[in-house]
Amino acid sequence: MYRHLLVPLDGSELATTLVSGALELACVCGARITFFTMRDDYGASDEGALVRAMAPDTFNEVAAGHANAIIAKAIAAAESYGVQCDGLVRTGSRPYELIVQVARERSCDLIYMGSHGRRGLRALLPGSQTQKVIAHASVPVLVATVETNSVGNACDAAIAIILDEHRAIAAVCNGLRGMATQLRTGAAVDLAFLDAMLHYLRNFSDELHHPKEEQYLFARLAGRSVELDDVLAVLAREHSDGAAQLAQLEERVGQCRGDATRRAAQALAADLDDFVDAQWRHLSAEEKIVLPAARRQLNEVDWQQIGDAFRLNGELSLGGERGVAFERLFARLMNQAADAASC
Incomplete structure (x- = not known):
């Protein structure tokens, strides 16, 4: 039975459903969850470098993005289910590598994720990235059917x-x-x-x-x-x-x-x-x-x-x-x- 799930997220409507599915699975297994999301390295972009120099306060806000908000919502949902959890935000450009790395670092025994999403999740986890997670992860990967055409009603x-x-x-x-x-x-x-x-x-x-x-x-x-x-x-x-x-x-x-x-x-x-x-x-x-x-x-x-x-x-x-x-x-x-x- 799985004891520690890694759940990669974005802030889309579909990710809300993904969180609910992960929490239901955690309840059945008696598992804890690490919620994870990635933000782009804004400072490494030409625009980010310019904004950092011209408007540091604006840079900090844009660079932080919505990642902490995504994690905060997931943690609030876990509290309502009574599931133990924590959250993690990383900055990078290669989602599958970060997901595999975090799963290893946190000793997760299952990665629970969606294959596609409507908004950020598609950018975070396009099909090729999902396949790379499956190919490189050392633990099982459960791909939930939370994608554009699966919110069917x-x-x-x-x-x-x-x-x-x-x-x-x-x-x-x-x-x-x-x-x-x-x-x-x-x-x-x-x-x-x-x-x-x-x-x-x-x-x-x-x-x-x-x-x-x-x-x-x-x-x-x-x-x-x-x-x-x-x-x-x-x-x-x-x-x-x-x-x-x-x-x-x-x-x-x-x-x-x-x-x-x-x-x-x-x-x-x-x-x-x-x-x-x-x-x-x-x-x-x-x-x-x-x-x-x-x-x-x-x-x-x-x-x-x-x-x-x-x-x-x-x-x-x-x-x-x-x-x-x-x-x-x-x-x-x-x-x-x-x-x-x-x-």
Whole structure:
């Protein structure tokens, strides 16, 4: 039985499904996971060299890319499954070599990966690279059927988007939990960074994620059963409660700026823990109750409309200006969190 999986990732919708498959396999095997992603060596390019000289701050942000964000989402997903894991980011230009090297270094006994992807995964793992991993790896390679034509129905595609957004929220909540721990121990906390995480959650959750859940997912499930209606009512109320909690947290951060006492820090830490606990319970209820019920009760047309709403909801679409801004902000937050953790 396999005990340690290496799972190479990118940030595409298909990679979200790959993470879920890897976690289900890890649960069956009782295995742990190392999530891995690669970023290009931006500094080695002509553009990167120029940007490094002309705008160092811009260079650092572009060079960091979305790799830490990809890993943070996967780790958040693993926490919801109760699977032990860690994450690793490497810079390079030959994916198969890095994958084989990391598998050897981490003593992994199985590489679990997709053959192709829609976005970055195709660049990270084109068919020739997958074949090279299989040819050069000293451990078994399981190639999952997570490729462009294998997300064969609208239900799977829509749920993948919803889960990806959940994992972004959970990853930021993990960051808040870490800050609460620092506050309780008396360690210095970057309140501006804490404010940025709260700002992301308030805007992303309240403006992008929660309205789509209520208008497109919850609305289609309403009236199916009294029990489910009660759950949906509670979840909708928790959306409003969460917004109020975030406003309170932002106010508490402002108070801490003017009151640097241990008591103020402890109060903020307690509020952060309460908020994160509530968010985890909320996400768990949606994933364990609402999404399975939706799988059973909604049809392909319903799922197509839900998927379109989450993917192409006007200016908030992932391809739209505000959606791109949310992606960039999330990546920036996860890069800052990774930098802080390495200090």
